[in-house]
Amino acid sequence: MKQFFFFAFLLLIVMNSCKKDEAVTTAPVYSFSVNTDTVNAVIQKSVTIESNKISGTEASVTWVVDGKTSSSANAFTQVFTVAGFYKVLFKARNDAGVFEKEFIINVAPVVREGGESKYISRILEYLPAPGQFINVAPGNAASAEGIVGKNSGLVTLGAYGGYITFTFDHSIQNKEGADLAIYGNPLKPPTDWSEPGIVMVSRDDNGNGIADDTWYELAGSEYGSAGTIKNYRITYYNPRAYANVPWKDNQGNSGAVEINAFHKQQYYPLFAPDQDSLVFTGTLLKSTFGQVNGIWINAGFSWGYADAYSSGDDYDTKKYNSFDIDRAVDAGGKPVQLKAIDFVKVYTAQNNKGNALMGEISTEIKGAEDLHFGK
Template sequence: MKKFIKYSLYLAIVCSFYNCSNDDAKPEPVIEEPKPEPIKDPTLTIKLQADFTTERYNVVAIDPEVTIENANGAVAQYKWTLKVTGKDGVAKDSVIGDSKTLKFIAPKALSYAVDFTVTLNKLVKQASTKVTVAETGKTYTSKALSIIDYVPAPHYNNDGFEFATKAEAIENAQAILADGSLVDLGTFGGYIVTKFDHTVINAYGKRDFTVQMNTVSNASKFSPVSIMVAYDANKNGIAEDNEWYEIAGSEYYKSTTVKNYEVTYYKPDPSKTAVAGKYDWQFDKEYLKWASNKTASGFITRTKKWRRYNYYPQWLGDSYTLKGTKVNLATKDISDGEGTAFNVGTFEWGYGGIKDPSIDISWAVDGNGNKVHLPGVDFVKVYVSTFTEIGALDLVTNSFKQVEDLNFAAGK
């Protein structure tokens, strides 16, 4: 038995020694880290058609093929330029676009050398093309003289215009415009749509057209007006519903501005007894009923001064609805609460009927307030976007005079 135990211990010692020897004989494997791939320099290539053709005030899309490799997250910058000779006779590069695709449009029949530059960090590549602009044989005017649509909102200036149809009202407005007189728009939502005989170019970094309204005087108070624009992309001569965009002026993004506002106006009952108000000028404080899509409702007061006037456009049936963006217009009663004298505010930029009524087409936004890029516009809609009464002075309204292309070129 003792020999067995002695033998077993001997085997255990030998096995242990053997195993340790085996462990020592096998070195730990060495794991090599993968070598990083060398960073490749970015590459950039441009393929640009050598020449394009179009006509005056017509758009041609120039869409180069730009291939970028190994950009490593860098974003390319694009710039389109052409040579413009100034009054000093010196030709200088004028920027005409900053996106990959250029929608080229020009007012004069010439051959234009257009340069395209792509910048990717320190890498710069250039390409050039030629655009030949031909004459159309047409004569153009700087003003939008054709009235496409017209619907005034309530106001005492509607008195005497008892047309049977909307078409008659538009025909009358066209005659007023041709005579150089003013077309009344009334209060909130009253609008006019005019059409140019050419596309007003969206000039890079410049104001493009102006909207002239009634001239402000000490005796009368007028509302700034909002503006919508449409580019006739399919050239069918019609402003499609999906082609309209609003000019986002200084008030557009303010918390007091209400998007998608609607007001329904109801035709007054001529046999209804007038409901006099607290003040002498309130001839009928429940004259013309209105209701909005934002749960608000009320009445437009018929003032004593205009008590014999009909505020409601007679050709529009028993009720009609006008829509738009409602903008808050600051007013202050300066007659100790008597409602006989008011100060009325104005807006900074992006509206008609203000100190500087010039408009940049680049201010256009879609229905969600996102900026859009239009090569130009063919149609302009002007509408009253405020809904304000100022006591004895009646409603704050405005009257349309004209829309004019600021960068118009009459001939070659």
């Protein structure tokens, strides 16, 4: 009898052990409320992915966003405040195994539609480099504000690096062909006088209405040219007088923005936040300053620059330089896809002192226009 009870007890232990083993031998498998690996979302709006266990035993769930644990709930819900691509990893684990699924959340900024004008609505910043017109028209704050709402104002950006940033009362959408027009005042050959400016664009990725997001250069015809210098840096030093403004760059060069007899005010911007020195960085285009048949000229490039008499841009007909958002590149030169842009920056892209008659090379613009407005 004792032997009977012993074997019965042993059998009971084995049966319970088998039941426990059966309870943890099946790994979890899940399905989801979205059927694509990339989920599109918009900043400030909730995005949700629901998980549903379709087989396997119970498992612990974890959602990981860009390497950081976000949630342990069955459903993932999050509001993203900055546009970009986010890697979201779902993990379900039990003693039998792990189930994983990765999603990419493509968070887009809000595209501001509508608007009342095709022209610039607001100047965000004006910081010119030294130049012969700085501190007087067209190189002062009033001149910068004068390009708002029209294409007939005039503001100078001074020597290399001087810039202006502006916005419209709506986003400029990336559609077929050119998207943006910038008006300048170049002269056509044979008295060719272009002062090329590079154009950069930015989206309001964080939705705060401030141009503090990533900038992208709109690559023009010279972007890949052997004479173009990327990551150029120049520093101007304030002489605190009507005097030449010295500079040094990161290429081992030095020089000066030289004064002339026609403009006798100080050439260093007196409204700059730093009254000791100014530093500008960007892409430097090769100089095109010289003489042709005894006439001083500064030749333009084929296309892709502001205030340039561009044959490839058909400036003769349009009277403006046109820009395609599809030509946006990041800091490493890689093309980026932008559905729309909210901010524009233009800066002088050549470093040449010119001469006592013509003054330094300094980009000038009269206004800008959304080429798709009302269409």
